[in-house]
Amino acid sequence: MRNKTDKADARGIAHIMRTGWLWEVHVKSDKSYRLRLLLTQRRNLKHKFLDIENAIRHSIKTFALRLGRVGHDEFETRVCELVADDPRPSPPSPTSCCAHVRRCGRSTCGCTRW
Numbered sequence: 767m768r769n770k771t772d773k774a775d776a777r778g779i780a781h782i783m784r785t786g787w788l789w790e791v792h793v794k795s796d797k798s799y800r801l802r803l804l805l806t807q808r809r810n811l812k813h814k815f816l817d818i819e820n821a822i823r824h825s826i827k828t829f830a831l832r833l834g835r836v837g838h839d840e841f842e843t844r845v846c847e848l849v850a851d852d853p854r855p856s857p858p859s860p861t862s863c864c865a866h867v868r869r870c871g872r873s874t875c876g877c878t879r880w
Contacts, residue, residue: 819838819841822845826845826848826849831848831849833845833848
C-alpha cells in the first residue's frame with residue numbers, strides 16, 4: 767500500500783476476506799484466565815517455599831548440622847529438634863563477660879576465652 771487511507775484499508779481488508787487469510791479464532795474465557803493466574807501464583811509460591819527451605823538447610827549446614835531426608839510435614843519439627851539439641855555452648859551473656867573482665871583487671875577483655 768502506497769498511502770494509508772481509510773479507503774485503502776477497506777480495500778485491503780476486503781482482499782484478505784476474499785482470499786481466506788482470516789479464520790475464526792478461539793477466545794479464552796475469563797474463568798480460564800483466572801484459573802491460569804491461580805496456577806501460576808501457586809507455582810511461584812511453591813518455588814519460594816522451596817528456596818526458603820534450602821536457605822534454612824544451608825544455614826544449618828554452616829554449623830555442621832544436617833537435616834537428612836525429611837518431607838515438608840516433618841521439616842519444621844526436625845529443624846527445631848536440631849537447633850534445640852545442639853551440644854555447643856551458647857554465647858556468653860553480657861553479665862558473664864563483665865565478670866570475666868573484672869577478674870582480668872582490664873578495661874576491655876583481650877583474651878580469647880569467648
